[in-house]
Amino acid sequence: ARPPTRALEAAGVAAMMYSPALEAALRDVVPSTDPLDAPDFNPISYINKLFPNEESLSSADTVSSELQEKMTALEEEILQTVRQQTTAGSHARKDLESGKAAMRDLFEKMHDIKAKAERSQQMVHEICRDIKSLDYAKRHLTQTITALKRLQMLVTATEQLSVMARERMYAEAANLLHAVTQLLAHFQGYAGIKKVDALREQVGEIRDALRTQVFEDFNRLSAQEVNPHPSQIETLLGACAVVDALGADVRREMIAWFCNWQFAPYKHAFQPYGDAGSLDKTELRYGWHRQLLRQYDESFVSLFPAAWRVALVVTIEFSAISHKHLEEILDQSRGSLDVAVLTHALQKTVEFEKEMHARFTAESLEPPPGPADGAASPAGAGAGKPPDPEALLGSISACFDSYMSIYVSLEDKNIGEAVGKLLVDETWAAASTGRPDSRVFNSSKELFIALKRSFKRGTALQMDNVLFELYKVWAKHLRAYAKKVQEQLHAVGQPAEVSITPSCHLDLPQQQMVCAAVNTCKYCHETTGQLGESISKAMGSEHASKVDMGAVQDEFQSVVTSGIKLLVSALETRLTPAQVAMTKIKWDVMEEMGEDTSPYMSEVAAKVREMMPQLGESLLPLYVKFFCDKFVQSFVPRLIGYIYRCKRIGEVGAQQMQADLGTLKATLLELPALGQSSASAMYAKLVAKEVAAAEHVLKLVLTPEELLEETVAEMDRTGVKIDLGKILELKGLKKADTERIVEAYNMMHTSASEGGKKIKKLFNLGT
Secondary structure, eight states: OOOOEEEHHHTTTOOOOOOOOHHHHHHSSSOOGGGGGGGTHHHHHHHHHHHSSSSGGGGGHHHHHHHHHHHHHHHHHHHHHHHHHHHHHHHHHHHHHHHHHHHHHHHHHHHHHHHHHHHHHHHHHHHHHHHHHHHHHHHHHHHHHHHHHHHHHHHHHHHHHHHHHHHHHHHHHHHHHHHHHHHHHHGGGGTTTTHHHHHHHHHHHHHHHHHHHHHHHHHHHHSSSOOOHHHHHHHHHHHHHHHHHHOOOHHHHHHHHHHHHHHHHHHHHSSSTTTOSSGGGHHHHHHHHHHHHHHHHHHHHTSSOOGOHHHHHHHHHHHHHHHHHHHHHHHHTTGGGOOHHHHHHHHOOOOOOHHHHHHHHHHSSSOSSSSOOOOOTTTTTOOOSSGGGGGGTTTGGGGGGGGGGHHHHHHHHHHHHHHHHHHHHHHOOOOOOOOOOSSSOHHHHHHHHHHHHHHHHHHHTTTTHHHHHHHHHHHHHHHHHHHHHHHOOOOOOOOOTTSHHHHOOOHHHHHHHHHHHHHHHHHHHHHHHHHHHHHHHHHHHHHHHTOOOOOHHHHHHHHHHHHHHHHHHHHHHHHHHHHHHHHOOOOOOOOSSSSSSSSHHHHHHHHHHHHHHHHHHOOOOOHHHHHHHHHHHHHHHHHHHHHHHSOOHHHHHHHHHHHHHHHHHHHHHHHHHTTTOOOOHHHHHHHHHHHHHHHHHHHHHSSOOOHHHHHHHHHHHTTOOOOOHHHHHHHTTOHHHHHHHHHHHTTTTOHHHHHHHHHHHHHHHHH
């Protein structure tokens, strides 16, 4: 079938097509569901829809009639609409013309309104300009009237101030001077006006006159020898008010004048080379100033306003003058300073600074009445800022800082000289009677007395860095003293063979001297620890952590150990003849044991019992125990050495020796009691252990050859150390057999079975 447009054109009907926008507008204005109104209407599809088959063609006439009626109705409606539109078009043109005319009228009216508005605005500007001119005129007039009133007030006040100044009416003049000063401030911008300049010059002259009069009145006060009377105080109080009104500069000048007046005699008396201008009279300076403050409280405290803090300013000025004096005195005495004088001066200076600081801090807690813009001190406090009591701390003592190294050197020198004198006078002998803790060298007590004095001087300074340097000095001298005590102890020569007793012969005085050295070092050890604790407590945490007297205490303890060893060697030397006698006894041919202890062991016991009471009287119980421990540890091994030096020991001889060891053990256990001390369980174990070592030697000597292997093995398991070679010699074996058995014994550690068989075989051969 052909497209609908072409079909219509073929039928002579022109197709009308509208834009999509127009079609959408038509649907919004005239909504319709009629298929004929659809934008994409297709006549052929419409006809095919009306007549889908041949049977439907029978209704073609009916459909045609309906369409014809519909077309007729549409034509009528269109005709009527055209008529209405024609009539409406003429009315629209009339309405358009009317609208244009109204717009022209409205434009003309708006133009008139704009012109009127411009004229009104111009009128407002003219009115405002007139009002502004009137306002300026009013303001200028007001300022002029105010200036004239102030000028009148200034003229009147200036005349009154001049009169009051001449009459010395200070209280009224002070109040009026404040007012005049404020009035003049309003005329700062009127420079060049003759009247104002003349008034300003006149006020300046009055201020100068007031200043001169006030200082004249105060100068008359300084010329008086008696305290000011009440009327004079009242006048001077007014004068102080005038000084306040004149400003901070004049107030500083007034306080400086008062300081110079008060300090004139002080500067004369205490200046370097003056009557009291020496370091040893430093304390007098502070007494003088305390007297000055008392006099101020009695005579002048009501004279000056509290806000001036005159007493504090005077004290600050005193500190500045004293600092300068002491600095010069110290410089002049640099090569001849005395440590006690220097320390005393610094101590009193620090105490004075703290005293003054505490006083004026308490006074400054409550703000003073009156103007508080602050009185500057001649020492340099700024204008408008009150003086600070904190400035007093270190204000004088700072001059000593550069001399602290000299102070430490002087302390070192003085202590060195004192110790040197003590050592020269020391006899190195202690009292032969009295308690052990009192049997010390006199020099040790004097040394700590000197150190205690030095400590007091150092702590009084309250300077941690100085005290720390002194701590080093004290430690140095203590170490030197420990070395000097060590030099008093006899040197003990140690033989090449350990079993041989070193030779050390001490008579009773020498023995007591060694005991005194031990007691002295014990006393020094304890006192040094106490000194270290005192130093730490006197310091701040920064320096206290660095204080350690442990090394010094170790040196004293080393001397104690040396002294005990010397006493042990002395006792062993006394026992050496008995031990030598033991080696000369024929132990191998002894047939039966004696009823008593062998003579050599009796001699040992006698010598020990003789010396221990002497030590108990001279030593503290602690060091008696120490001596007993060292003696047992040294003597018993040497005794074993002497046993080995015996040529041969038979069975009876070995049994006798065992009995002697029993006597020795009993004697050793009694040692602490003999020395006025008590034996501890640890000491009993020590004696048992050391004596057991000797008993093991004799046990092996008594052991038959067939049981020797088992006994040696048992001792080896229990950790007992033996000299098998020497034991075999004591048993009487030949040297060659001894060497072979020792070799087999050494093999036991690597191969127990093979070594044991070889030892057994060798013993069989030996028998």
